[in-house]
Amino acid sequence: MKLDRLLVVDVEATCWEGDPPPGEASEIIEIGVCELDVATGERLGKHSVLVRPERSSVSAFCTSLTTLTAEQVSGGVTYVEACALLRKEFRSRDRVWASYGDYDRKQFERQGHYPFGPRHVNVKTLFALSRALPREVGLAEALALAGLPLEGTHHRGDDDAWNIAALFGGILRSTRE
Template structure:
């Protein structure tokens, strides 16, 4: 790990559909859930959800049902992806910290969206895949499990709204803290 005191936790939400996207639309980041976790204590700080206005898609009813994010919310409160990534750099020192996500989806999506929008990738090279780490450390888990099931296995209640980045980032931090204590 690059850092030892604090880890940046990121959870993305993206436009999605029940089936294939409508013609001309593609999956885009609509929320960057973020928090900082103190490695020694597990204390979570600086928790927020940065809403991102999609440029090539719109929020479907399926997506709203899953995430609780509406197109109206993004139209009124969302910012451009480039500005959201600037927030990560300026307020979270994202290029310098070790960062973590649950699985590789967030890593791959941030890389592809950075290329798609021709913006600098906002994170450092040191990434922790909490999903893989949990699977390696938790007895009785033979395959990777979703975040909600991992919390259940640890008897940690899911806090907030599942599939909201602002809430899932905190839930991922709790799983990561357990992993660090048990590795």
């Protein structure tokens, strides 16, 4: 396990205002990745991988939440290709990865072809514990509590990964003060 960099990951998935239409299930349509330098807590760039859904469609509700359209994701790679890209380009099996909450980890597990190694950090829980909060809070509230701006578009994978990495980087730096 390499500990020099951490992968902060945020996924967006097909979603509906209520239950999914018959025969459809939520599946990943964007994987946002931000590499974080563990020694400095600095973000090293953000990436967006659009993923073409195979068993569901992008609803109007999903587009209003994420800004992703059916046309955009139809040009994406398959989920299997996206997982292979994470393994090759980001060495995802050899690095610790983090997400805000457990949804992202569970979504990868549900879809199979899990591209990561065994080490996952839940930044949502870690942030609440590091601040002695009485409960976990959403990403926007956590950023406000940390005095950080919400950069980019909330509910876009690359922008959310970038913001989560800012929180995590702050936590890492605070342990060295």
